[in-house]
Amino acid sequence: MREIVVTGGGTGIGYAVAAAFVAQGDRVTIAGRREHVLKEAADRLDPGRTGLVAAVAFNAANPVAVGEALDRLPSRVDVLVNNAGGNTDLDRPADDGDLMDVAEGWWANLNANLMSAVLVTSALIPRLADDGRIVTIGSIAARGTGSGSYGAAKAAVEAWTADLAAELGPRGVTANVVSPGLVVDTEFFRGRLTEEGVRRRVENTRNGRAGTPEDVAETVRFLASPQARHLTGQVVHVNGGAYLGR
Numbered sequence: 068m069r070e071i072v073v074t075g076g077g078t079g080i081g082y083a084v085a086a087a088f089v090a091q092g093d094r095v096t097i098a099g100r101r102e103h104v105l106k107e108a109a110d111r112l113d114p115g116r117t118g119l120v121a122a123v124a125f126n127a128a129n130p131v132a133v134g135e136a137l138d139r140l141p142s143r144v145d146v147l148v149n150n151a152g153g154n155t156d157l158d159r160p161a162d163d164g165d166l167m168d169v170a171e172g173w174w175a176n177l178n179a180n181l182m183s184a185v186l187v188t189s190a191l192i193p194r195l196a197d198d199g200r201i202v203t204i205g206s207i208a209a210r211g212t213g214s215g216s217y218g219a220a221k222a223a224v225e226a227w228t229a230d231l232a233a234e235l236g237p238r239g240v241t242a243n244v245v246s247p248g249l250v251v252d253t254e255f256f257r258g259r260l261t262e263e264g265v266r267r268r269v270e271n272t273r274n275g276r277a278g279t280p281e282d283v284a285e286t287v288r289f290l291a292s293p294q295a296r297h298l299t300g301q302v303v304h305v306n307g308g309a310y311l312g313r
């Protein structure tokens with residue numbers, strides 16, 4: 068049975084990713100900071116309590132917390148999905164140019180999106196099975212404008228993944244980024260996504276709709292499959308063609 072670890076697996080895209088693996092009989096460990104959210108998600112993912120789903124609460128952006136969580140994570144990992152993240156600017160007042168505020172805003176996004184993936188991956192590389200899979204969730208923001216430190220952090224995820232693919236390639240391990248456009252039905256926008264905001268983003272797509280967590284999850288599932296063994300170091304854009312519309 069394959070062992071899957073999904074950070075941020077309690078909500079949104081991460082939850083859908085976890086559900087896709089559970090549906091095919093894999094064992095899934097979901098991680099996040101809020102224990103109650105993870106427990107509720109694990110109950111929904113595994114209503115029969117078959118033991119296929121485990122919940123481990125820790126802050127993926129904190130090196131001490133990641134180190135302490137290792138005892139509760141699987142001793143062999145076949146697939147790591149670095150999904151934890153989000154635009155931390157949505158949780159902060161706009162900075163007023165004070166350099167300390169500027170720095171803290173940038174650190175927050177770099178920590179949430181880049182360091183969380185780097186730390187969890189570094190901690191789990193010794194446990195990664197040969198022919199294992201690493202999939203990190205990027206964002207269309209990495210290639211666009213207007214997202215400030217969030218876009219920069221997601222762009223850094225792409226550069227880091229290229230290195231990771233080279234480092235782990237000799238072991239048959241692949242490392243890729245799945246880069247979504249707008250995905251609704253997640254906590255990402257903190258309930259502040261307006262109809263106008265959706266319309267503007269959907270207008271850029273070629274298929275005229277917003278993405279769903281399942282759209283992203285199915286791509287992750289393919290990249291994690293044995294059939295995707297020759298696909299590494301890539302950024303796979305899941306955005307209805309919106310990237311073309313920049």
Ligand SMILES: NC(=O)c1ccc[n+]([C@@H]2O[C@H](COP(=O)([O-])OP(=O)(O)OC[C@H]3O[C@@H](n4cnc5c(N)ncnc54)[C@H](OP(=O)(O)O)[C@@H]3O)[C@@H](O)[C@H]2O)c1
Pocket residue numbers: 074075076077078079080081098099100101102104125126127128129150151152153154179183204205206207246247248249250251253254255256
């Ligand atoms: N929704 C979109 O339109 C969109 C578009 C492009 C990319 N993305 C990316 O997709 C990924 C998933 O986002 P989502 O849309 O599904 O939003 P979400 O529902 O807010 O999911 C983010 C998850 O990450 C967890 N998380 C955040 N920081 C963490 C940390 N430091 N340590 C551990 N867990 C952490 C959160 O749980 P806790 O708060 O409990 O820790 C939450 O479960 C993110 O990387 C996001 O940047 C989303």
